[in-house]
Each structure stands twice: as structure tokens, then as C-alpha cells.
Amino acid sequence: MFGTGVGERDAFALLDRFVDRGGVWIDTADCYSFWADSSGLGGQSERLIGRWLRARPGMRDRVKISTKLGAQPAAPGSWPEHRAGLSASAIHKAFDGSRMRLGVENVDLLWIHQEDRAASLEETVSALGELTVAGVVARVGASNHPAWRVESARTLQASLGFSEFDALQHSTSYLLPRPGTLPPGVVHRFGPLSDEHRDLAVERGMEVWAYSPLLSGAYDNPDKSVPDVYDQPGNVARLRILGDVASEIGVTRGQVVLAWLLANGVHPILGGSKLYQLDAALEAATLRLPADALRRLNSVDRTPWSDPYNKITSETGGRSSAMGTLSE
Numbered sequence: 001m002f003g004t005g006v007g008e009r010d011a012f013a014l015l016d017r018f019v020d021r022g023g024v025w026i027d028t029a030d031c032y033s034f035w036a037d038s039s040g041l042g043g044q045s046e047r048l049i050g051r052w053l054r055a056r057p058g059m060r061d062r063v064k065i066s067t068k069l070g071a072q073p074a075a076p077g078s079w080p081e082h083r084a085g086l087s088a089s090a091i092h093k094a095f096d097g098s099r100m101r102l103g104v105e106n107v108d109l110l111w112i113h114q115e116d117r118a119a120s121l122e123e124t125v126s127a128l129g130e131l132t133v134a135g136v137v138a139r140v141g142a143s144n145h146p147a148w149r150v151e152s153a154r155t156l157q158a159s160l161g162f163s164e165f166d167a168l169q170h171s172t173s174y175l176l177p178r179p180g181t182l183p184p185g186v187v188h189r190f191g192p193l194s195d196e197h198r199d200l201a202v203e204r205g206m207e208v209w210a211y212s213p214l215l216s217g218a219y220d221n222p223d224k225s226v227p228d229v230y231d232q233p234g235n236v237a238r239l240r241i242l243g244d245v246a247s248e249i250g251v252t253r254g255q256v257v258l259a260w261l262l263a264n265g266v267h268p269i270l271g272g273s274k275l276y277q278l279d280a281a282l283e284a285a286t287l288r289l290p291a292d293a294l295r296r297l298n299s300v301d302r303t304p305w306s307d308p309y310n311k312i313t314s315e316t317g318g319r320s321s322a323m324g325t326l327s328e
């Protein structure tokens with residue numbers, strides 16, 4: 001929400017604190033935050049990050065920039081039906097716009113933000129490949145895509161000699177949405193992290209980045225409630241265990257969620273408008289949950305987080321992957 005919901009002074013303070021405390025990756029998108037701006041188009045977040053980078057000489061070398069393309073409304077008010085999409089011309093136009101707003105030569109990770117089945121996968125991966133070959137994009141990732149399309153794209157990328165997608169970005173948290181529902185703000189059919197996404201990531205050594213890990217603050221902010229889509233029996237047990245673990249360790253429920261994601265090899269993406277929120281999240285990043293707490297947190301139902309991965313890991317004596325393993 002930088003540049004819209006979060007003003008320049010607060011955003012600069014958050015970014016400064018983040019890097020002062022060792023933060024490296026900054027995630028944005030060309031469409032942030034079209035829904036919060038009177039123009040109906042995004043770009044405010046990238047522009048603000050660009051101004052911050054210019055105001056902090058040498059900062060570009062200290063941070064890594066991740067941005068996304070494809071989900072910018074084709075015209076104000078037209079999202080989600082009409083978006084910039086993932087054709088070759090849309091990719092090049094969007095990427096040029098992001099570089100200009102950010103004021104950077106290159107981007108460390110470029111995501112395709114949302115599916116575009118009107119563009120062929122070959123056209124999309126070729127356009128991305130031109131950017132990686134030119135050296136202006138270091139890595140490519142896929143957000144909100146079904147696992148099978150990512151794997152098909154990776155096969156094409158390999159056959160064309162391009163860098164393969166090596167990261168997935170999905171909505172995920174400790175509570176799981178009821179089957180057949182989508183969390184608020186997730187309009188993408190394949191937005192929530194699924195068993196298949198996680199399996200793909202484990203098998204191919206891809207990173208998983210988690211968006212909306214704190215359910216917009218509902219774990220800890222008494223003024224926010226857990227959205228209805230999380231109303232299901234398994235989550236009653238999850239909330240009980242989460243509350244128990246948080247009070248035993250003396251941290252907040254949100255901190256346990258972040259530490260739990262990290263313990264499962266997942267990179268949570270932080271949103272926040274206040275320094276205390278950022279500090280709490282960064283403290284959670286150094287929190288090591290006791291093995292018994294992890295076992296209890298993972299004991300409800302079968303989820304993308306639980307078996308069979310842990311079983312495979314222990315039976316084979318440890319499978320190494322970019323996902324890490326959850327050993328007890």
C-alpha cells in the first residue's frame with residue numbers, strides 16, 4: 001500500500017527500518033495499488049520505492065527488488081476481467097514501466113502476477129526469457145498459477161534455453177480456507193497455496209513465497225475478525241493450538257504463524273503500515289519454534305504442510321531441497 005494507504009514518510013521509515021535490521025527483498029507490483037487510487041491504475045508503490053532508492057545513495061546494491069506484471073487493469077475499473085496480461089508486447093511494456101517507476105536498470109525477481117490464457121505459454125516465457133538473456137531480470141517466478149501450467153512453462157523454458165521459474169507466490173497462512181472458497185482479496189482461482197503447488201516446489205527445488213500470511217492482521221488485531229471463509233472445524237483446533245503455543249512462548253499469534261511458515265521453508269511476505277508491526281515480524285523471523293510446538297501445529301488434518309513430505313524426509317534420511325525440511 002506504499003504511496004496509497006501508507007504515505008511517503010511512514011513508508012520510508014518502514015523501508016529504512018527493514019534494511020537496518022538486515023532485510024533484503026522488497027516485493028511490489030506494477031498494479032499496486034490500483035484499487036486504492038483515484039486513477040484506477042497502479043504504479044504508486046513502485047514510484048515510492050523508486051523515490052526511496054534515489055534518496056538513499058547506494059541502497060540499490062543493498063536490496064533486491066521483486067516486482068510483478070500482468071495484473072494491471074487494462075483500463076480503470078476493468079479489473080479483474082480486463083488486465084494488461086502476459087502477451088509479449090504487454091510484458092515488455094509493463095517491464096519498461098516498472099523499471100522507469102523504480103528507477104532501476106534491472107530487477108532481481110520478476111513475477112507473472114496472474115494467469116492470462118489468451119496468451120500462449122510459449123509467447124509468455126519467450127518474452128520473459130528475452131529479459132533474462134538481456135540481463136535485466138535475474139530470476140522469474142509465477143504467482144496465482146496452477147501447478148501444471150508452471151511445470152509446462154518450465155519445460156518450455158528449458159527447451160528454449162531460458163531460465164526456468166524458480167519461485168511460486170501464493171496466498172497462505174496457518175488457517176486454511178474452506179474448500180471451494182477464496183480468502184478475501186484473492187480473486188485468482190489458483191491463488192491459495194495447494195498441495196500440488198507445494199509438491200511442485202519440493203520436487204523442483206523452487207522457493208515458495210506466501211502472501212497475506214497474517215490475514216490482514218486478524219490474528220492479533222481485536223478490531224479485525226477472521227474472515228468467514230476460514231470457518232471450518234479444522235481451524236477451530238488450529239486456533240486453539242496457535243493460541244496455546246503463542247502463550248507458552250510469550251509471543252503473538254501472528255509471530256507464531258510467521259515462524260511456522262519459515263520453519264516449513266516458506267518465505268512470508270510482510271505487509272504493514274506501522275513500525276511495531278515490522279519489528280514484531282522481524283523478531284518472528286528469528287524465532288525457532290520448539291519441535292513439540294511444530295508437531296502440534298502440524299497435527300491438524302492433512303495439509304500441504306504435513307505428511308507426506310515429512311514422512312518422506314525421515315524415511316529417506318533427509319531430502320534436501322530449497323523448501324527445507326521440518327525435522328524433529
Ligand SMILES: NC(=O)c1ccc[n+]([C@@H]2O[C@H](COP(=O)([O-])OP(=O)(O)OC[C@H]3O[C@@H](n4cnc5c(N)ncnc54)[C@H](OP(=O)(O)O)[C@@H]3O)[C@@H](O)[C@H]2O)c1
Nearest residue numbers: 027143211212213214215216217220269270271272273277
Ligand atoms: N501475488 C499476489 O497476488 C499478492 C496478493 C496480495 C499480496 N501480495 C504481497 O504480499 C504482501 C503482504 O500481503 P498482505 O498485506 O495481504 O499481508 P497480511 O500479512 O495478510 O496483512 C498485512 C497487514 O496485517 C496487519 N498487521 C501486520 N502486522 C501486524 C501486527 N503485528 N499486529 C496486528 N496487525 C498486523 C497490518 O494491517 P494494518 O496496516 O491495517 O494495521 C498489515 O497491513 C503484499 O504487500 C504484497 O507484496 C501478493
